Amino acid sequence: MRRKFPFIPILIFALVFFCINGYAVSALTPVIPTYLLSWLWVFPAVLLALFTHSILKLSTNGQTIVFKISAHVLLVYFVSLLVFVIAELLTDGYRLILGTATYFGNGNFIYPERPLAAVYLGVLLSAVIIIAFVYGIVKGKYAYRVIRHTLYFDDLPDAFEGFKLVQISDVHAGSLKNPKAVQRGIDLINRQQADLFVFTGDLVNNKAEEIKPYIAHFSQIKAPFGQFSVLGNHDYGDYVKWDSEAVKSENLDQLKKYHAEIGFRLLLDEHVELEKKGQKITLAGIENWGLGFGERGDLEKALQGSAKNEFKILLSHDPSHWEAQVKNHPSKIHLTLAGHTHGMQFGIEAFGLKWSPVQFRYKHWAGIKKENHRFLNVNRGFGFIGFSGRVGIWPEITVIELKKK
Template sequence: MKRRFNLLPIILFALAFLLINAYVLSGLSTIFHQSWLAPVFWLAVIGLSVALFFAITKMRRSGMNKFFQIISHAFLILLGSELVFAIFLIIGDLYRLILTVNSNFTSAGFHWVARNNYWVDFSLFMFAITLALFAYGITLGKYAYRVIKHTLFFDDLPVSFDGFTITQISDVHAGSFTNPVAVQKGIDMINAQKSDLFVFTGDLVNNAASEIKPYLGHFSQIKAPYGQFSILGNHDYGDYIKWPTEADKVQNLQQLKEYHKDLGFKLLLDEHVELIKNGEKIILAGIENWGIGFGERGDLEKALRNTNVNDFKVLLSHDPSHWDAQVKQFPSKIQLTLAGHTHGMQFGIEAFGIKWSLVKYRYKHWAGIKTENNRYLNINRGFGFLGFSGRIGIWPEITVIELKRKTENN
């Protein structure tokens, strides 16, 4: 049966978009007294909206294309900047309303207090700042790699692994890259950490295995003394595009697994390995993607089969919802879980003690270290980007974790 298309959300969004633009135009008209302003403004807004409609129509028929990316990003940048302008403008108008009400208590006739032009100018300034942030995020921010270091302490860490270091990246999404030189900069930063172990926690591509092929030479440069290990993320299975046949989809996944080998990554598929140092060991396990709403493929019990309760375990699991659902209460203690998936939504604020992103309304903990039940979770913010071709405030991350044995002194 053909799925019924629901027009209501589109109509509501269109009405909200028109109201926002009408309000923004009212603010611009306060400081720009030009007869041509309104027709030019609406011509630009309607023109961009029509272009977006055709871009979406073309994308639905033939898949992602450059035209859609350009138009959708232009629309997103305009809408985001207008929202900032409108938020500051409405703060000024609310204050103006208060002044109007107060003044009419003491006067015989009703009259509106005029808008403060300086506040409108400031709102326009914030609009310009937002445009500049988007421009930076799209051009440079998406490749502005950051190294984030954590030192974690454990009572039960084998003595030989005291000071052992792990470099983690996640969510490469190779199909989104457009600048191989910038990507190489990130690879050089990974190798510069000289960690004992390298792990990749899923989403090597957006959809097709072929996306990583141009970057095999880049990521195959990553080396660590105790090896390079990887897992699959939800995008790696090819679930988000239509394949000619089911066999093509299966072949794509098989090809992706081969590319992991070409990169020098040992792909862990519901399995584990033992890392040995001076006769002592830690367990490194990896599962297939397990995420609420994103496919619950992984089998944790299978991955840890033939391990002991007292073994020190590090788990690679792409989606952090798996940690909340299973890992943090798993009978066999998993001391450290490394995840990704959220990207921090590639947009947010992490400065001046503020940590906020829209993704927090989907994942309560969406980046960095979390501890509960004497177990740790680290969520990497992602190495690449997807959807929005940029990053603002949530920069691409290379995580370095040092494992330390807890003593009386720490």
């Protein structure tokens, strides 16, 4: 079945795009030769035309190289353009509202011209954005970071004092194109010497076969208490067309086999007990449950047979599940580990600032959250999808140490 062409969204985007572009051209007029200004109309028009044409081909050809290049260039151009326009709007707002106007009679006021320094500053900011995106596409998507948390609990069993776990999420193997870089990430995981390793979903983009080139890499991950995993929304193959439901089901069965081949114990609405020195904690995992992304998981089934107040860790791909069911569940779940958001692969986490557009969709999108004496950690993801890069939100390897309060 042919996909419906998103005519209205593209039309709205084009109108907004060219309005912003027109404002930018007017601001650049004093500092750029006329013949170059014309290219500031031609370039975005050609770029948008290529992107629109490639969308028409998606249903038959999938994501062509033209689509990938035009989408990425369009994204970088639009964001840098937007930054420039915001800088000029702030300048114009200041000179029109607070600037001193000259009155020439008959109700005519002449406001001071936009300072050229403001235009050059806008150009500089746009250049910084372009450089950041280029770095994110070339290097940033494999710039793995180790993020450490120490969490304290009143009721942690004494034997698990100092217990250390490593979490990664959202590998999206179909997007990975640099095995050497991925190996650096695997080596970094193993260097943490964790007691327990967990993976919180989205091993692939759509098809099980995507992980095959990387099975040897991820099978190197070992931890004394085991390696455990759950499924994410992309693992079910919901975002591609299949010849039949049977073929789609076979793909999921094959992906489950690949989890086992890697050495991951896949938890499907179930739990296991981790024992140390005669004491235990419960590790549960559910199938994907996410608002708008399939509510497959059954938390009650996963917890069946566990005691209400025993120490529990839950693997659940989508953080919206924690908000909807976990944080106030009658059976106390001390720590939930999620992923899914990727931090939208774009944002700012520096100098005390933490911002990403994804925050308009998810209440908690990265790092640790505590509520009702329970913790949630949202991993920023190991891989990437859609935008082939990361800017400001780097691929994450989480290390969590459990401590007795």
